[in-house]
Amino acid sequence: MMEGKRRMVQYDEVGDQIKKGPWKAEEDEVLINHVKKYGPRDWSSIRSKGLLRRTGKSCRLRWVNKLRPELKTGVKFSAEEERTVIDLQAQFGNKWARIATYLPGRTDNDVKNFWSSRQKRLARILQTSSASSSTNSYKSTVQVQAPAFLDLPSVEAPKFSSSTDEESVAKSQTCSSSHMDDNDTIKMVPFQDLVYPSTLTLDQNALQLDYDTSQKKPFPEQESHLSFPQIPQLQPDFSLALESQDFVNRLGDPNFLDEFEPPCFEPDRSCQIAGRAESNDTVDLDTFITDFPPIDLFDDIEPLPSPSEWP
């Protein structure tokens, strides 16, 4: 174990050693016994009683992430769990603890690690495809319209209980500024329509997640005072399609993006964004890809048809 940065031993305010690093079975046993006696609380008393030389935070984390009996330890995320995480991340942002409440047996750390791995995987795929596409002239000639939200009128913002909620919602909306209509084509939705419920015109029936929510708690927004615009139905399977070799191969195809109507990356034709059709703003695709679209932007897009279904 490399402990150059992560010191194994620290001292608290009265000079007692604080142990760090991997937990031993004996420590786990002590912690479990403590929880059996007193419940999952009073974490700091574990050290003050001399039971363990761990901080209360460390004890709580160990219990929550590893020792709770209901945890699914060593079980990979199922396809349904993956879809759930993708959907909820789009709706809530990086609220891992909140997302984990919808996944029995999973911890916020599990969800966070899953998402992190997934993001790295997608980033690598996009980087690979970007590198390959840089070898043709298509890339350098593509222009896209600047995102509409870069030039929004100033309107009173919706109220949030915290800045982090606001940020995560804004992120979700940024990631979800398009949705599928009944014909499964991409429609750009005015960003302000996503931000300001009074102008929201989306079909609320389209906002249902595609897994069975009847067995689950309602989303917290339905229980609390928070009321921000719902995000259009996500199409998480697209992210899975992203990881297919077939998809990757086609990223270098100049006509590939034409399949998304109206096309956002078509040369010499600006992406039409409602209310912004008159704009002549364009940005270089490199800049656009680097600076604007979060990696999960594509989560909102339907899976591509299989090659056999292509016209």
Next chain:
DNA sequence: AACCCCAGCAACCGCATTTAA
């Protein structure tokens, strides 16, 4: 066999929020 790379995971840190005195 040795080395490298990477995904998955565990655990720490800093900050925010909640609770108790």
Next chain:
DNA sequence: GTTAAATGCGGTTGCTGGGGT
């Protein structure tokens, strides 16, 4: 109402093990 302690959360780091070369 104020303050300190406890708890919770999200970001990040770094170890481990497996697969590829």
